[in-house]
Amino acid sequence: MLYIEEPDSHAHAFGPDSPVIIELIKRLDNLTCYLIKKLEENNLTEKVNLIFLSDHGMDSVSPPHFIDITQYLEPHTYDIAGSSPVLHILPHEGYEEAIYENLTEFSKKQGHFSVFKKDDLLTRWHFKNNPRTPPIFLLADDGYGFQDLAISAEYLSKKFNFKVSNKSKFGVHGYDNLDLKMKPYFVARGPKIKKNKMVIPFWTVDLFALFCEILEVPQLPSNGSLLRVHDVLVSRPYFVQVFPKFVLVAIMVYGVLDLMVFYRYGFFT
Numbered sequence: 001m002l003y004i005e006e007p008d009s010h011a012h013a014f015g016p017d018s019p020v021i022i023e024l025i026k027r028l029d030n031l032t033c034y035l036i037k038k039l040e041e042n043n044l045t046e047k048v049n050l051i052f053l054s055d056h057g058m059d060s061v062s063p064p065h066f067i068d069i070t071q072y073l074e075p076h077t078y079d080i081a082g083s084s085p086v087l088h089i090l091p092h093e094g095y096e097e098a099i100y101e102n103l104t105e106f107s108k109k110q111g112h113f114s115v116f117k118k119d120d121l122l123t124r125w126h127f128k129n130n131p132r133t134p135p136i137f138l139l140a141d142d143g144y145g146f147q148d149l150a151i152s153a154e155y156l157s158k159k160f161n162f163k164v165s166n167k168s169k170f171g172v173h174g175y176d177n178l179d180l181k182m183k184p185y186f187v188a189r190g191p192k193i194k195k196n197k198m199v200i201p202f203w204t205v206d207l208f209a210l211f212c213e214i215l216e217v218p219q220l221p222s223n224g225s226l227l228r229v230h231d232v233l234v235s236r237p238y239f240v241q242v243f244p245k246f247v248l249v250a251i252m253v254y255g256v257l258d259l260m261v262f263y264r265y266g267f268f269t
C-alpha cells in the first residue's frame with residue numbers, strides 16, 4: 001500500500017482550491033502515470049488490481065469564520081479535545097449544565113455551529129454509545145471552524161512561509177459525512193475490476209469487504225458490506241448471487257404460511 005500525504009498537507013495551508021493544489025495534483029498525476037507505466041513494462045496490468053482513493057474530501061475556512069467558543073466559557077471549568085470542525089468539551093465536575101447552556105445560547109446567536117449532548121448525537125454517526133465520547137460535542141457548519149484554527153494558521157504560515165490575512169484559506173475536513181464536500185474518490189483497474197463502469201456511491205467502511213474479496217482472504221465482521229460495493233467487481237461474489245434467491249424463497253415460504261393460517265382461521269369463508 002502506498003500512502004501519499006499530499007495534497008492534504010498543502011491543502012490545509014492553502015485551501016483545496018488553491019493553484020498550489022492544482023500543481024500538486026499534476027505532480028501526483030505524473031506519479032500515477034509512472035506506476036502504471038512500470039506495471040505495463042513488467043506485464044503486470046492483467047495481474048495487479050490497482051486502486052486509487054482518498055480518505056476524505058476538504059472544505060476551506062478563512063480567519064473571519066474562526067469561532068472562538070472560549071469567550072462564552074468560564075476559564076478553568078472545562079477541557080477541550082479534538083480539532084476543527086469538531087470539538088469535544090469535557091466539563092469539570094458540576095459545570096456540565098452551565099457549559100451546555102452557554103454554548104447552546106452562543107450557537108443560536110452565532111448561528112454557524114451545533115452543540116450536542118452525548119445522548120443527542122445522531123445515531124448514523126455511530127459515535128454516541130462509545131464510552132470514550134465526551135459529554136458535549138460541537139460541530140461547525142460548512143466553511144466554519146473553531147479557535148484552534150488560529151493556532152494551526154500560525155503554525156502553517158511559519159511552515160509554508162506566508163502571511164495570514166482575512167482572505168487566507170485553510171483546508172479543513174471532518175464535517176458531517178453526508179456533506180458532499182467530504183466525499184472521497186475511488187478509481188480502480190485490474191483483472192478483477194469491471195472496465196469503464198461507474199458505480200453508485202458506497203461507504204468507505206465497505207472498502208474492507210472489497211479488499212478482502214479481491215485478496216481472497218476471509219472477511220471478519222465489520223460495519224461495511226460487500227452488498228453495496230460488489231458492482232465494482234467483474235465476478236459477483238457467491239453470497240451476492242445467492243442472496244436475492246434466498247430472499248425470494250423466504251418471501252414465498254412466508255406467503256404460503258400466511259395463506260395456510262388465514263385458511264385455518266376461516267378468513268376465506
Ligand SMILES: [Zn+2]
Nearest residue numbers: 008009012173
Ligand atoms: Zn488532513
